[in-house]
Amino acid sequence: MQKKIACIFSLLLICFLFLIPSALSETQDTAVVSKPPSSITITGVPETIEPSQxxxxxxxxxxxxxxxxVIWRSLDTHLATVDENGLVTAKRMGTVYIRALAKDNKKVFGQVKLVIRYIKAPKHIDLGQTDIDLYVGKTMQLSPTFEPEDASRIIRYTSSDPTVATVTTDGVITALQYGECTVTVKSAANPDVSAKISLRVLDERIPDAIIAYPSYLNLEPSNVRDIQLIVLPETLNADLVWSSNNESVVTVTPEGRVTAIDEGEATITIASAYAYAMNYKIPVRVRYGKAIKDLSVSETKITLHRGDKTQIDIIKTPEDAGNAIAFEYSNPGICEMDETGAITALRRGETNIRIYAHKNPEISVKIKVVVEDDLTPLSCESNLPSNLVLAPGKSVRPEISFLPEIASQAYTWTCSNPEIAYVDENGAITAISPGVSKIRAVNSHADEIYFEFYVAVETGEYALIMPERRTDKSELSENMQKIENIRVSAQKMLLKEYEEGTIQEKEYKKRSEVIDEAFEMYAFPWMTPAVQKYWMDENSEGGMKDFKPGIMYYGLPYMSGGSSARTFNVEKALENDWYRPAQDGDYYVFNTEMEAYYGPYVGNDCSSFISLAYFGNAVHNNEIIKTYTLFYDDRFYDIEDPETLLPGDILIRHSIHVIMFLYWADEAHTQAVFIEQGGSEEGINTISTSVYRVSDYLENFYHIRSPFPR
Structure with missing residues (x-):
């Protein structure tokens, strides 16, 4: 048995000895064996080396x-450092050795001796210019010259305000934001030798100058003045912000109309929205003149044609009495009158104007103004509904008529988006691709009279028929269904983005909650038992925005009487019994209870609507409810690419307006559905959804902000 085991072992050993050499020979044929290092030579040492080089x-x-x-090492890192690729940075004067050690054998190395010292210090540095202008985002390379020419060229650059412009160690200036700063270059060998450039950073969106006329206002309470502007360059469509530092004395509209409220002093400021430093200030002094004892007019009835202007005399007693008079119209919008007696006819109709002393309203006089206009229609109608839903390729031909029949029947067509749906020379409307196109038949005599078709070209994926802002009560159910269809479409797009991995679960849930909060406030139909005045008389369009009985409104109205008033949502409104359910799922507004708590006016506010959707629960920080605070709020992130818009993102213009993106309305991503408080329709100011071109908002200085970074 032992002999058998020994025999087998011997055979295995013989096989092993024969196989090993063969395997080794195959390995040696394919592997490359490096020879051991014997020496290392270092090159690239400059003739002179200065600190910072x-x-x-x-x-x-x-x-x-x-x-x-090799492995690079500095024997004194206080004097010089070297990175893994052999890039040396000299730090200060002295002598230092730099070594390169063989990675395979660290006992083999090469080294060089570096002597770091300043060569001849310059006596003068010249940057070639002392003042430069640079636009935001642009760069400029500085190229200093030295005297004498063989002097040290090691220099250091600094910017007096790195928020305005930065400068690199190589002298490249980058303009960051509008403003001024100084860029300084100093010799490292002799810091007393330096040169400076005064830099002015310009912004293409910011004017070079703003000039206003008049430059000073001396008014009496109730006086109104329009400020005229010159903005340079004249080709710039400047985004300006108007403000009054004392609105109890004077107010100013975004169009520059100043209204004196009460005695005092104030300053009107017109500033660039992108740089407050670029502004023009108008001092305003408001004082009552001598008291008015009596008022009379040179004419008590005036008949004008639309567009005409006339002048009457407003006679004050005594003759040197002040000019603090005000006007009350029985039918606003028919004409306009100012304290000089100038009257402008605006549209057909009649109105009685009560002219009264602002300080003593009992002193008054009335005139009647009749504006005639046979050619201007009172209304227009079509044989087709204003909302048209068409499939791509389908056409309809509407008939248009203007009333009364004596009025001009001539009209022209306009089309907002001919790539979606267009109208040909024969008046046929044809659908092309998904989206929304607004097509109008505009009266040739009066372009404010038109019939508008809202043409939705649908494929069935997203709703494009927008709800009405006010209806009869009989249309309540239909309009509420339209509101729900828009909400479902927004959530549908959001879910699609989540399923495609564009957003994560946390972001999806937050955006979904925001959309539902917004639509909870939107899907709130209500009526009022009595006229509710709009919350700002001066912006009520002569009472057109007042809420009136018999009309169904949509969207929770906020109370306004100060910033603290805009702090409740649907839940709190119902808890406080400010709204009481009616029989058909709608609500009545009871102003008496709200007046006792907040103030006299029902109103709406665009930034409150957005803030409550995001941060609601009945009470939120009042500092974030204004557009200028939302514009800067650090809970939102600026987004540059409109293609990345997601449901819940906002478009905001500083101190003007804010709207919320819901979903795209067309395949090209040019039109989108938005929800907002406010909107373009005159005479009403409730929550609404609309289709807008995103580019129109961006061109008008709106910014995209998102609750999550991209």
């Missing part, structure tokens, strides 16, 4: 077929 060293390992990998 950088340069590249190279190492060659001998023999040639040895591994060329």
């Amino acid at each position: 950088t340069f590249q060293l190279s190492a060659v390992v001998e023999p040639d077929d040895a591994s060329q990998e």
Whole structure:
């Protein structure tokens, strides 16, 4: 048995001895074996080395077929450092050795001696210019010259305000934002030798100058003045913000109309929305003149044609009495009158104007103004409904008539989006591709009279028929269904983005909650048992925005009487019994209870609507409910690319307006559905959804902000 085991072992040993050499020979045929390093040579040392200078060293390992990998080391990192690729940075004067060690054998190394010292210090540095202008985002390379020419060229650059412009160690200036700063260059060898450039950073959106006329206002309470502006360059469509530092004395509209409220002093400021430093200030002094004892007019009845102007005399007693008179119209919008007696006819109709002393309203006089206009229609109608839903390729031909029949029947067509749906020379409307196009038949005599078709070209994926802002009570159910269809479409797009991985679960849930909060406030139909005045008389369009009985409104109205008034949502409104359910799922507004708590007016507010959707629960920080605070709020992130808009993102213009993106209305991503408080329709100011071109908002200085970074 032992002999058998020994025999088998011997055979295995013989096989092993024969196989090993064969395997080794195959390995040796394919593997490359590096020879051990014997020496290392370093090249690339400059003739002179100064502090702050950088340069590249190279190492060659001998023999040639040895591994060329080396490890770089500085023997004194206080004087100079070297990175893994051999890039040396000289830090201060002194002598230092730089070594390159063979990676395969660290006992083999090469080294060079570096002597770091300043050469001749310059006596003068010249940057070639002392003042430069640079636009935001642009760069400029500085190229200093030195005297004498062989002087040290090691220099250091600094910017007096890095928020305005930065400068690199190589002298590249980058303009960041509008403003001014100084860029300084100093010799490292002699810091007393320096040069400076005064830099003015310009912004293409910011004017070079703003000039206003009049430059000073001396008014009496109730006086109104329009400010005229000159903005340079004249080709710039400047985004300006108007403000009054004392609105109890004077107010100013975004169009520059100043209204004196009460005695006092104030300053009107017109500033660039992108740089407050670019502004023009108008001092305003408001004082009552001598008291008015009596008022009379040169004419008590005036008949004008639309567009005509006339002048009457407003006679004050005594003759040197002040000019603090005000006007009350029985039918606003028919004409306009100012304190000089100038009257402008605006549209057909009649109105009685009560002219009264602002300080003593009992002193008054009345005139009647009749504006005639036979050619201007009172209304227009069509044989087709204003909302048209068409499939791509389908056409309809509407008939248009203007009333009364004596009025001009001539009209022209306009089309907002001919790539979606267009109208041909024969008046046929044809659908092309998904989206919304607004097509109008505009009266040729009066362009404010038109019939508008809202043409929705649908494929069935997203709703494009927008709800009405006010209806009869009989249309309540139909309009509420339209509101729900828009909400479902927004959630549908949001879910699609989540399923495609564009957003994560946390972001999806937050955006979904925001949309539902917004639509909870939107899907709130209500009526009022009595006229509810709009919350700002001066913006009520002569009472057109007042809420009236018999009309169904949509969207929770907020109370206004100060910033603290805009702090409740649907839940709190119902808890406080400010709204009481009616029989058909709608609500009545009871102003008496609200007046006792907040103030006299029902109103709406665009930034409150957005803030409550995001941060609601009945009470939120009043500091974030204004557009200018939402514009800067650090809970939102600025987004540059409109293609990345997601449901819940906002478009905001500083101190003007804010709207919320819901979903795209067309395949090209040019039109989108938005929800907002306010909107373009005159005479009403409730929550609404609309289709807008995104580019129109961006061109009008709106910014995209998102609750999550991209």
